[in-house]
Amino acid sequence: VLTTLKEYYAPDSGKDVVKLLKKFGDRALILAGGSFVHGLAARDLLSNIEVLIDIQKLGMNAIKSGKRAIKIGAMTRLGDLEQFPEVQSSAALGAVKDALRYPPVQIRNVGTVGGNIAAACPYFDLSTAMMALGASVKAQGAKATREIELDEFFAGMFENTLKSTEFVTEILVPTAGPGCASAFLKLETNANDLAIVNAGVLVEIEDGICTTARVVLGGGVAETPVRSPTAEGELRGQRLGASVLAEAADAVEADIDPMSDHRASAKYRKAMAKVLTRRALEQALKRLN
Numbered sequence: 001v002l003t004t005l006k007e008y009y010a011p012d013s014g015k016d017v018v019k020l021l022k023k024f025g026d027r028a029l030i031l032a033g034g035s036f037v038h039g040l041a042a043r044d045l046l047s048n049i050e051v052l053i054d055i056q057k058l059g060m061n062a063i064k065s066g067k068r069a070i071k072i073g074a075m076t077r078l079g080d081l082e083q084f085p086e087v088q089s090s091a092a093l094g095a096v097k098d099a100l101r102y103p104p105v106q107i108r109n110v111g112t113v114g115g116n117i118a119a120a121c122p123y124f125d126l127s128t129a130m131m132a133l134g135a136s137v138k139a140q141g142a143k144a145t146r147e148i149e150l151d152e153f154f155a156g157m158f159e160n161t162l163k164s165t166e167f168v169t170e171i172l173v174p175t176a177g178p179g180c181a182s183a184f185l186k187l188e189t190n191a192n193d194l195a196i197v198n199a200g201v202l203v204e205i206e207d208g209i210c211t212t213a214r215v216v217l218g219g220g221v222a223e224t225p226v227r228s229p230t231a232e233g234e235l236r237g238q239r240l241g242a243s244v245l246a247e248a249a250d251a252v253e254a255d256i257d258p259m260s261d262h263r264a265s266a267k268y269r270k271a272m273a274k275v276l277t278r279r280a281l282e283q284a285l286k287r288l289n
């Protein structure tokens with residue numbers, strides 16, 4: 001379907017990827033699992049692309065638990081992340097486990113974690129969940145490697161803040177303490193559709209009090225997943241009883257400006273964002289108990 005394609009490269013080092021990005025600029029596109037690239041090409045949205053840079057030979061598909069963070073290679077398949085024992089067992093990684101339930105098995109087998117994040121699609125689920133966990137990406141570029149927090153990574157619909165010669169090598173999820181739990185929920189029209197709204201939350205509780213809260217909404221509430229500092233402020237410093245959760249969930253309204261499209265109206269998205277936030281908070285707390 002990519003009729004404009006002239007050249008295909010499969011480099012085996014990060015340096016060569018950067019060289020190719022530098023050489024071909026806007027005419028080149030990185031190819032990971034190809035599940036999103038295929039959709040863009042089918043919709044004729046890649047008419048400027050003449051060069052594909054396939055990054056499969058770089059490996060980058062290991063998951064390692066470090067002291068500071070869990071390091072997930074950009075080419076890790078969604079299905080392999082789902083099977084990672086800590087994702088299955090840790091309350092803090094609950095949002096990732098929840099988010100990976102939604103993509104069809106065929107997509108979990110080919111789609112990569114790096115591709116999901118780099119696509120910067122506001123309707124994806126893993127990106128919302130990862131942002132709720134305070135994750136960041138490691139980007140390799142022409143001169144250096146740098147870390148970009150997901151809070152700063154999503155720049156707009158299908159736009160990220162990578163420089164033209166940078167690509168993602170790793171996703172870093174900060175290691176969380178024992179009082180930490182997260183959860184994620186998606187509202188969809190059917191099991192194969194993108195999110196109408198999704199919500200990822202993380203809370204940390206010490207001596208019964210919420211010390212850290214992250215609330216992230218996605219799925220058409222804006223052109224990127226967005227944090228809700230107002231909701232987070234309602235949670236921090238509180239004992240998380242039912243009324244605090246309800247107030248925090250209602251507060252997300254202040255931080256989102258949803259779109260209306262064929263999936264749902266802005267008004268419906270706003271109403272559902274509150275419901276999903278409350279239920280995700282309840283789910284995270286359940287995990288802690």
Ligand SMILES: Cc1cc2nc3c(=O)[nH]c(=O)nc-3n(C[C@H](O)[C@H](O)[C@H](O)COP(=O)(O)OP(=O)(O)OC[C@H]3O[C@@H](n4cnc5c(N)ncnc54)[C@H](O)[C@@H]3O)c2cc1C
Binds near residue numbers: 039111115166194
């Ligand atoms: C039918 C269907 C259902 C889906 N359902 C869901 C769902 O329920 N929930 C959900 O979250 N997602 C869903 N997705 C999205 C899916 O998760 C993504 O398409 C997939 O993760 C993208 O990974 P990929 O390796 O295929 O990326 P590719 O298609 O290869 O690349 C995606 C984009 O990222 C760029 N890119 C890829 N890797 C890198 C890198 N390392 N550095 C820089 N740029 C890079 C590419 O150039 C491209 O622009 C669905 C997709 C389909 C087709």
